[in-house]
Amino acid sequence: EDQVTQSPEALRLQEGESSSLNCSYTVSGLRGLFWYRQDPGKGPEFLFTLYSAGEEKEKERLKATLTKKESFLHITAPKPEDSATYLCAVMYSSASKIIFGSGTRLSIRP
Amino acid sequence: NAGVTQTPKFRILKIGQSMTLQCTQDMNHNYMYWYRQDPGMGLKLIYYSVGAGITDKGEVPNGYNVSRSTTEDFPLRLELAAPSQTSVYFCASIPLGGGYNEQFFGPGTRLTVL
Numbered sequence: 001e002d003q004v005t006q007s008p009e010a011l012r013l014q015e016g017e018s019s020s021l022n023c024s025y026t027v028s029g030l031r032g033l034f035w036y037r038q039d040p041g042k043g044p045e046f047l048f049t050l051y052s053a054g055e056e057k058e059k060e061r062l063k064a065t066l067t068k069k070e071s072f073l074h075i076t077a078p079k080p081e082d083s084a085t086y087l088c089a090v091m092y093s094s095a096s097k098i099i100f101g102s103g104t105r106l107s108i109r110p
Numbered sequence: 111n112a113g114v115t116q117t118p119k120f121r122i123l124k125i126g127q128s129m130t131l132q133c134t135q136d137m138n139h140n141y142m143y144w145y146r147q148d149p150g151m152g153l154k155l156i157y158y159s160v161g162a163g164i165t166d167k168g169e170v171p172n173g174y175n176v177s178r179s180t181t182e183d184f185p186l187r188l189e190l191a192a193p194s195q196t197s198v199y200f201c202a203s204i205p206l207g208g209g210y211n212e213q214f215f216g217p218g219t220r221l222t223v224l
Contacts (some may be wrong), residue, residue, distance in 0.1 A: 006152075034213065043200055044153070046212035087152055089213075091204075096141055096160055098204075098213065099169060102152035 002027045006088050006101035013108050016077045021104045023088030024070040031096065033071050035064050036087040038103070044087055047073075078108045111136050116201050116216035123191040123223045131186040131219050133201030141204045142184040143213065144168075144176065146197040153200060159184055191223045 036044035048057045050066040063074040089100040117132045140161045145153040155168030159178040175187040202213040
């Protein structure tokens with residue numbers, strides 16, 4: 001079954017405490033993997049797209065990496081404003097279907 | 111460009127009523143998607159379209175219908191609304207071609223079925 005699994009479901013960190021979020025996928029014909037940030041009551045906000053194993057992208061305190069089976073979103077020295085739900089999605093198959101994981105709720109304490 | 115627009119922003123339906131959620135994009139994107147998001151959950155794909163006249167089912171299509179007569183518009187139809195369809199609905203689009211970059215999302219429609 002095609003699916004995207006994110007872990008952990010929730011993560012509470014102290015300000016400055018670095019960590020990683022995981023996104024594993026089981027789909028055929030991966031065409032791209034997306035990371036989004038979502039604040040309460042808002043739509044998803046685009047962060048990164050990764051296309052092939054070994055690829056890495058960075059934006060401020062965030063770094064996304066991709067292997068053949070999973071992706072990691074590394075957050076370095078987070079700040080309270082990084083608190084949000086982080087969503088992972090994959091585009092796959094010749095029909096360009098895009099499905100999401102259930103998200104990781106990240107909370108950063110000052 | 112206005113991007114992806116959705117109407118209405120909020121709607122309350124009674125059980126058994128029908129309605130159409132509108133989605134329009136002005137970026138000439140071929141690929142369009144409808145998702146629903148229940149409280150505290152991720153997005154579930156309802157239907158998607160890779161171009162005018164072409165639609166396909168996603169993960170949770172039951173109780174919904176779509177059409178794609180133009181590149182710009184991708185309306186979602188709810189027939190015989192049920193409380194289980196209470197959710198936030200997001201429409202998204204992505205350009206065709208190499209370098210997909212990102213899905214552009216609309217602001218969402220909050221639907222309550224009572």
